[in-house]
Amino acid sequence: MADSAAKRETDSDEPDDLSLKVKRPKSDNENGRGLGAKDSEPKNILSGFSTSKVLSDSAREKNIFVHGKLADQEAVIILEKTPIREDTLAELLSGSTLKLELKNDIYSTYRLQAPSHLNEIKTTVVCPATEKHVKKYQRQESSLVEETGEDYQSITLPYIQKQSFSVQWVFNILEKKAEADRIVYEDPDPKVGFVLLPDFKWDQKQVDDLYLIAIVHPREIKSLRDLTSEHLPLLQNIFVKGKEAILQRYNLPASKLRVYLHYQPSYYHLHVHFTKLGYEAPGCGVERAHLLADVIQNIQSDSQYYKTRTLYFPLRADDGLLSKFKEAGRL
């Protein structure tokens, strides 16, 4: 399980995908259980924090990742503003101070200063933090790589084989040795079958951010690059039965789904992503995702399409494969 979580974690390019990395904080009504004394303690341990560097931040998501020292220990602090809650909206509007910024016709803008208990900032402290933590939260620039069919054979394939990334956790799922209770649907056929289960990024509490993964039963297909017309029955089976299973279980029709493969994938055993249309899932951008419907069409008109085509994908600065492309003078 831990292995499985760690592998899937790399599926996200986001440094801020915290939900996978630390346990979820307890909800309000659980809070204080066993921690009551500390909860009301006035001391603010962060007042002694000295910042070394902002590792990353997002103006869109209102968060910031900071490296620094806390009482002589290395620490990473993560701050993220909390969502605006409908149930406290009336209190927020009536109990705040408004500062007018601008008025133009029917539009006006203000800075609203809210009571602090209605406007909390979620704070996560990692202390002592290791080099690895700092690196994990450090924003990584990505570069777009251009991989011809030949590049795949001479650079990418040898790299994948040498790394021999373990997909034991995938086999455990396929053999029901792990996560059997999470399976949403299975077609057990060894040639065209697959297992459909929720991605770890999805908490399954609402369909707004629905995210499932179909993992194929055949074991020899590493990625999009291996697909030819012989795999059409497998791909069509996943497309049809995956959509059916999601309609049955979650009442979400096919027209609300984005069904796609990643290239590069985060693990080299063929799998297909099902996410809700309108949910901006990490990795659904045009530079990494390939619609399953397009993949099927392309292979139908040219069985060798994905063997011969130049494919484009982003690699993070610390990705070993990027170094290989650089060494080969392809970047």
Place this chain on the structure above:
Amino acid sequence: MADSAAKRETDSDEPDDLSLKVKRPKSDNENGRGLGAKDSEPKNILSGFSTSKVLSDSAREKNIFVHGKLADQEAVIILEKTPIREDTLAELLSGSTLKLELKNDIYSTYRLQAPSHLNEIKTTVVCPATEKHVKKYQRQESSLVEETGEDYQSITLPYIQKQSFSVQWVFNILEKKAEADRIVYEDPDPKVGFVLLPDFKWDQKQVDDLYLIAIVHPREIKSLRDLTSEHLPLLQNIFVKGKEAILQRYNLPASKLRVYLHYQPSYYHLHVHFTKLGYEAPGCGVERAHLLADVIQNIQSDSQYYKTRTLYFPLRADDGLLSKFKEAGRL
């Protein structure tokens, strides 16, 4: 200009793309100029607001759009938490109250209650608001549409022609009658030339969210669907010279760029999007974006690729084209 802004506005699927809809609030040091009296006024006009409906919200972006009444007038209120600023970080950490939530090994999480002036909420009021405002801010579900080459001829093309969407604002740019001072680069050739200029969504203050548009000089190409091998010189010219111009002007190499077309586009005069890799620009998802490099490759191997291929794209529930697909029994 107003027309141009309005057209481009539809480029975004996000109801919360506020920067296009109201004038930007003044920065802190400009604030209060001429409004000083109001700025210090203690009265909170929003305390009398009564909520009718939450139109949309985003837990990720920490905003909420609310329809209601303000002193008997229809109003829309938009609240959005402000980004966490590096320059006030020390004050924020030392001046706040911390409530411990959870401690597990090296990880701990807190709720941080900050001084309200360090943790403001940007508030926009539209009052009186019309039906149209309410509709604009209402979250719209999208559906994925499957358009065959025949569907394009029988459903989409007649719809586009009947609507006769004006692209006069595009011609104004190409003829230097508008926005001439915003042009970053131009190749004036009537067959393979184009104008490159910043998208309205980009404030040009940082390259992190760089967003430029190349608008082609030829006037008869509506979209991806019209492209054949005869357009390869045009597409290659945009790809090469657009990237060169961005390197020259913004010092951003081609490997940091995502270059793509939209289908459906928001206006039917061929244009190409250049955005920074890593910036999740609205509309860069696999369901709407097509990498220019892929488009070129596909046309090279089959001149009729985009005339004959089934294309998939999302349409909002209130899109007239969606009704046409429904009427035709294609959804």
